[in-house]
Amino acid sequence: MTGPAAPKDDGRDESLAERMDRNWAELLQELRVLQTGVQILAGFLLTLPFQSRFETLDDYQTSLYLANVVVAALTTATILLPVSVHRRLFQQGLKETLVRSADAIAKISLAGVGLLSVGTTSLVFDVTAGRTAGLIAGVGLLTVLVLLLVLVPARIRRQAREEESL
Template sequence: MDNTGDGTRGESKSERADRRWVELLQEVRVAQTGVQIMLAFLLTVAFTPRFVELSSADRNIYVATIVLGAAATAALIAPVPLHRAVTGQRMKPRAVTWTSRLTVTGLMLLLCTIVCAMLLILRFVLNDALAGWIVVGVLAWFVACWVLLPAWVRRTG
């Protein structure tokens, strides 16, 4: 076993951590932009004239959506303060591990935010039953794209 790196690229542990860190940051940048735009849009909804037309259930869905969006934003921005805190401490491999965990957590929270936002919007424009079925279908598609496909590729790769 190669204790200096991953055994396939001839990298040291430090080089591998540096490479993985750069890859993670690129991934997080994509997710951060999306979640921040969505949260900003969601925050403005409460100030629209039609917000008062929402039922109590829809207001609860809205609150859940805002909280989930804020939590996703926090998880996806967390790599920045984490990196600042450990820079120069020779902890990059641990920072990469934690950043990876935060990214996965942020993506799952983003998925929940998207599902709740769709549920809220579709309940407002369609009947509740149809909205529920559409949201379940969209959730299944996200799970297929974000969970099942990567798991299948990893298992068969």
């Protein structure tokens, strides 16, 4: 890798190919963690229509439910995408391209898991405690996720850069 996205020398004695293999393995592990979360939430969502109380959902709740199912399906697809790309690029000497694209896909997948968590939480609170509770729970969780998944990593990166420049 070259340019601003290129990692600094971290003292490892590894070739570019070895670094790409390591990065690929790390990305796959992260995607496995994401996949488990999506599978649990999607499984929960897919059982709901078979519950007797499902028929009592109002139009908003039904729409929120269906939106969550779509987000779960799309997030599952994005998590599977790096594996599909790997199968297509396997042994073509494009590991660096594969790792770079899988990194971007993992970030999109992470956003999908966050959105799915917010939507599912909103739905559960809406059905069990009312619309206001559902909206508060959804906005509250969205705020926490933005803080944890976006702002904290940005702050850590900024602090690391400041320490490097000292």
